[in-house]
Amino acid sequence: MSGSTTITDSGLYHDIKTFIKHESNASFIAGGVAGAVSRTVVSPFERAKILLQVQGPGSNHAYQGMFPTIFKMYREEGWRGLFRGNLLNCIRIFPYSAVQFAVFEKCKEIMLDQRPHNKHNLNVYERLMGGSLAGIVSVAVTYPLDLIRARITIQTASLSKLDRAKLTKPPTVLSTCKEVIKNEGGVLGLYKGITPTTLGVAPYVAINFALYEKCREYMDNSPFDFSNPMWKLSAGAFSSFVGGVLIYPLDVLRKRFQVASMAGGELGFQYSSVTQALIHMFKHEGFFGAYRGLTANLYKIVPSMAVSWLCYDTLKDVIHRW
Known part of the structure; x- marks a missing residue:
């Protein structure tokens, strides 16, 4: 009996191992863990970035600068x-x-x-295409959670129009979800802002992934020694920096679309479309208005993606060696 159990357990272990080691499954697991670890590391910067982004013309700009914003959050x-x-x-x-x-x-x-001749490496355009599709699918799968998180992030903050109804207790995920569905058009309300989000995420992921893989390709084929993990961190930081700067105005719009209806729409911005929003933002807030919170965003995404790429590559190597 014990021998039979051992064989069964060994077979199950082998099946699980085979499943995990499959390329797509290994990428899924390594990518998920890498994302969670990297975002926790930069969580204060993430919240500071959102608070700076949603300070539109109707706010008193209670938050000024990334580190002062973090100190203010901690103090309050x-x-x-x-x-x-x-x-x-x-x-x-x-x-x-x-x-x-x-x-x-x-x-x-x-x-x-x-x-026809299976080469080992893709060209830049193919990587950009793959990254864009990856960004679109990931947004479609998780967008409602992104919207709810943005709402929870600012509801306890010192944005003047929200201070009137300052919450004594932080809102929960369930209560925020119910409020959106009840007051903002049902389940479709959970997808408010998905268009600018997709327009921003798709090119960002494309640029980030394509640049990082190009950097890794250079390091792998270089006669110099790039085995130190710091090089992977540097490649991830560089790729996320370039992508983040290029598409940042769309990231600002993404957050504003998500929270525009809060406090009766009194945060100071109401947009009818992405095009109208971009024109309005650049016209009334100028170039720097479109890049409000950029520094905080770079403090978040640069170390976040650097850690994410390092975790991803390391975990995939561990899984493949298992």
């Missing part, structure tokens, strides 16, 4: 304020990051299989 809400919304962010980012990496790897696999 304690250490929990630094991580407000982070649990939900991790719950969201695990499938978001997992789907993103898995779809990107699958796209690469399909494109390589379609070639």
